[in-house]
Amino acid sequence: MRNFNEYCKLKKGLAAYPIACAMAGLITMSQVFAGDFPTAAVNTTGLAVTDSTVKVGILHSATGTMAISETGSIQAEKLAIAQINELGGILGRKIEVIQEDGASDWPTFAEKSKKLLENDKVAAVFGCWTSASRKAALPVFEKDNGLLFYPTFYEGLEQSKNVFYTGQEATQQILAGLDWIAKEKKAKTYYLIGSDYIWPRTSMKIARKHIEQHLGGKVVGEEYIALGDTQFGSVINKIKLKKPDVIYAAVVGGSNVAWFKQLNAAGLNAKKQSMLTISVTEDEVLGIGGENLEGFYSAMKYFQSLKNANNDKFVADFKKAYGEASVIGDVTQAAYLGPWLWKAAVERAGSFDVDKAVVALPGYELMTAPEGYVKVDPNHHLLSKLRIGKWLKNGQAEVVYESGLIQPDPFPKGYQ
Amino acid sequence: MFGYTLEEVGNIVVMQGFSGLSLFSVLLLMALGLAIIFGQMGVINMAHGEFMTVGAYTTVFLSKLAVEYDFVKSYFVFAIIAAFIVAFILGYVIEYVMIRHLYKRPLDTLLATWGLSLVMQQIFRSTFGAKEVSAELPEWLLGSFQPTEGIDIPINGVFVMGLALVVTVSVYLFMFRSRGGLRVRATMQNRIMAGAVGINTKQVDRVTFALGCGIAGVAGAAFTTIASTGPTTGSLYIVDSFMVVVFGGAASLMGTIASAFGIAQAQSLLQFFMTSSMGKVATLMTIVIILMMRPEGLFAAKVRK
Numbered sequence: 001m002r003n004f005n006e007y008c009k010l011k012k013g014l015a016a017y018p019i020a021c022a023m024a025g026l027i028t029m030s031q032v033f034a035g036d037f038p039t040a041a042v043n044t045t046g047l048a049v050t051d052s053t054v055k056v057g058i059l060h061s062a063t064g065t066m067a068i069s070e071t072g073s074i075q076a077e078k079l080a081i082a083q084i085n086e087l088g089g090i091l092g093r094k095i096e097v098i099q100e101d102g103a104s105d106w107p108t109f110a111e112k113s114k115k116l117l118e119n120d121k122v123a124a125v126f127g128c129w130t131s132a133s134r135k136a137a138l139p140v141f142e143k144d145n146g147l148l149f150y151p152t153f154y155e156g157l158e159q160s161k162n163v164f165y166t167g168q169e170a171t172q173q174i175l176a177g178l179d180w181i182a183k184e185k186k187a188k189t190y191y192l193i194g195s196d197y198i199w200p201r202t203s204m205k206i207a208r209k210h211i212e213q214h215l216g217g218k219v220v221g222e223e224y225i226a227l228g229d230t231q232f233g234s235v236i237n238k239i240k241l242k243k244p245d246v247i248y249a250a251v252v253g254g255s256n257v258a259w260f261k262q263l264n265a266a267g268l269n270a271k272k273q274s275m276l277t278i279s280v281t282e283d284e285v286l287g288i289g290g291e292n293l294e295g296f297y298s299a300m301k302y303f304q305s306l307k308n309a310n311n312d313k314f315v316a317d318f319k320k321a322y323g324e325a326s327v328i329g330d331v332t333q334a335a336y337l338g339p340w341l342w343k344a345a346v347e348r349a350g351s352f353d354v355d356k357a358v359v360a361l362p363g364y365e366l367m368t369a370p371e372g373y374v375k376v377d378p379n380h381h382l383l384s385k386l387r388i389g390k391w392l393k394n395g396q397a398e399v400v401y402e403s404g405l406i407q408p409d410p411f412p413k414g415y416q
Numbered sequence: 417m418f419g420y421t422l423e424e425v426g427n428i429v430v431m432q433g434f435s436g437l438s439l440f441s442v443l444l445l446m447a448l449g450l451a452i453i454f455g456q457m458g459v460i461n462m463a464h465g466e467f468m469t470v471g472a473y474t475t476v477f478l479s480k481l482a483v484e485y486d487f488v489k490s491y492f493v494f495a496i497i498a499a500f501i502v503a504f505i506l507g508y509v510i511e512y513v514m515i516r517h518l519y520k521r522p523l524d525t526l527l528a529t530w531g532l533s534l535v536m537q538q539i540f541r542s543t544f545g546a547k548e549v550s551a552e553l554p555e556w557l558l559g560s561f562q563p564t565e566g567i568d569i570p571i572n573g574v575f576v577m578g579l580a581l582v583v584t585v586s587v588y589l590f591m592f593r594s595r596g597g598l599r600v601r602a603t604m605q606n607r608i609m610a611g612a613v614g615i616n617t618k619q620v621d622r623v624t625f626a627l628g629c630g631i632a633g634v635a636g637a638a639f640t641t642i643a644s645t646g647p648t649t650g651s652l653y654i655v656d657s658f659m660v661v662v663f664g665g666a667a668s669l670m671g672t673i674a675s676a677f678g679i680a681q682a683q684s685l686l687q688f689f690m691t692s693s694m695g696k697v698a699t700l701m702t703i704v705i706i707l708m709m710r711p712e713g714l715f716a717a718k719v720r721k
Contacts, residue, residue: 062546063538063541064648065648065651067541067546067647068546068547068548068646068647068648070546071545071546071547072547196693222691223691223692224691224692224693225692225693226692226693226696228651228652229692229693229696230639230642230643230644230652230653231439231442231683231684233432233434233435233436233438233439233573233684234432234435234683234684234685234687234688234692234695235687235692236435237428237431237432237435237688238688240427240428240431240568241420241424241428254548254643254644254646254648254649254652256644257548257550257643257644257645258642258643258644261572261641261642261643262570262572262642264558264559265558265559265560265570265571265572265573265641265642266431266560266568266570267559267560267562267568267570268568283547284548286547286548286549286550287547287548287549287550287644287645287646288548288550288644289550289552289553291553291558
């Protein structure tokens with residue numbers, strides 16, 4: 001740590017040198033720098049750290065059902081790593097990525113985690129997407145004392161020494177959003193609908209408690225759709241009969257597309273019906289089509305249309321790397337934070353050792369996050385804001401509300 | 417009645433009736449292609465869903481062209497024809513390359529076509545990207561038709577219904593009122609005799625398989641109006657398709673229609689009165705029980721064993 005700030009200044013100076021010198025300069029420099037942090041000192045647990053490189057793993061589904069969602073995360077993580085390498089890497093070491101494919105199959109996630117941690121000895125892993133994959137990989141990370149950065153907003157009820165959660169846990173995403181819509185639409189009656197698995201069910205449980213106990217509202221229907229079901233005729237008729245002020249939705253995957261298309265075709269568009277969803281990001285809109293979503297609301301911590309300098313740069317870099325047509329959803333941004341947070345952890349610890357990095361990270365404030373600002377809480381989740389986006393026909397959201405920083409609370413009292 | 421006015425209940429009954437019919441046409445469209453391939457040829461085509469996806473991507477591709485060259489209003493008709501042709505040709509080629517070597521090993525076709533479905537999914541993913549896409553739909557397919565205040569009939573549902581009717585009638589006319597259909601039925605009933613009277617049975621196999629795939633393509637094109645288009649979209653439909661065909665009695669077109677109707681009405685009603693996932697469970701349970709009592713399905717072909 002001692003020379004770190006001086007090094008940064010030095011590096012900035014060097015970067016102005018002509019290209020011919022720059023290459024040689026960079027090499028000498030990282031050696032000089034790595035010399036400040038001898039490998040034996042920064043790596044006492046036998047991780048894959050050499051004098052000039054450090055290996056990390058990326059573990060997402062590049063194939064199978066979940067590839068739809070996880071591709072954006074892979075892209076964001078690779079982008080962040082490339083940018084960190086351009087800045088000189090971490091403790092003078094370039095990051096080398098070993099990418100493994102979880103193939104949308106949960107046991108495969110456990111197997112590949114084991115491979116990354118035990119054979120490749122990676123210093124950190126950026127990965128997992130669904131809760132099921134995280135739950136499968138978690139015992140491996142705890143046993144081998146690995147370090148996982150997990151990007152997805154999820155149901156909470158978990159906290160591990162070996163995991164940092166860069167997305168929002170359920171209360172961060174749900175409570176402020178419900179407060180907002182209750183006030184904005186003067187909503188009294190709510191219809192809850194979600195896909196039938198752990199995340200929507202836990203989320204709806206929290207939502208119901210909040211609606212009934214804190215907002216004085218009434219839940220007039222609660223419905224779960226089998227994953228992959230694409231027929232919503234009966235459900236939509238039930239909603240028409242109950243006439244809720246607000247539909248609160250957490251439908252995922254192929255069902256999500258069918259849900260919005262059929263809702264619209266049945267005449268329930270934003271002119272007649274308010275809806276707040278916690279499962280639609282810019283990625284989903286590609287499949288659903290902006291015209292089917294126009295006027296509905298999403299509660300997320302990030303929207304591509306956010307206006308701030310960090311995000312302008314992030315969006316430009318992302319489009320430069322992956323094409324002008326690419327879109328960035330909430331989780332993609334959260335995945336982008338992973339490598340930057342890990343960099344901070346290692347630099348604050350002055351070591352790649354997982355035990356030291358894990359202790360060093362809480363309390364860190366990331367000022368360059370595209371979502372604006374995040375702070376790492378001692379419970380390994382991030383303090384972040386909640387935003388409400390109103391969907392436009394072009395597939396982008398207009399941010400209509402922004403909360404203050406919300407403390408993560410993975411084990412919310414009174415909501416379980 | 418239960419705190420609702422009579423008019424509200426009436427409206428819901430109408431819309432619920434429509435949603436049952438609409439589910440019926442969706443199931444029928446899904447299953448028709450499979451009824452030909454599985455019912456007539458006995459080939460267990462696990463890649464059936466992927467042929468639907470081919471049709472769906474064809475539609476999305478054409479919709480992009482339509483936006484560019486400004487014929488959004490009319491492209492959907494071309495898209496359905498194109499989806500049929502593309503899926504037909506693909507089916508024809510795949511029959512030639514793969515399926516025809518496996519006619520004597522039905523269980524191997526199951527594995528081979530399942531492998532084919534994985535290969536096709538990955539090809540979609542590499543070609544069109546992992547993310548879901550949506551076809552730009554013409555205005556006339558969006559929104560709902562309101563005969564009275566309080567009743568909304570989804571236009572895309574009406575469209576799918578009409579298409580299901582057209583495809584079913586065409587399949588019926590082809591199978592039972594044309595020489596082509598006669599050759600297909602002859603080949604399936606007695607291959608050796610059919611060959612002996614001069615029917616090119618190999619050619620018949622190829623066309624039959626391709627026809628089933630082509631119809632799957634049409635279904636896929638139609639479903640872009642109500643559901644998603646992504647690399648794994650096909651896997652959403654495959655279970656329902658087999659369910660309809662097996663429940664109806666594999667070799668019978670009438671069986672497929674009756675089965676689609678029964679399943680659709682049961683599911684639609686149960687999902688209204690129970691929760692959505694419980695409704696589905698109850699439907700599946702009923703099917704299992706009926707199949708235990710009638711293993712051949714609803715309409716079993718009467719043959720001497």
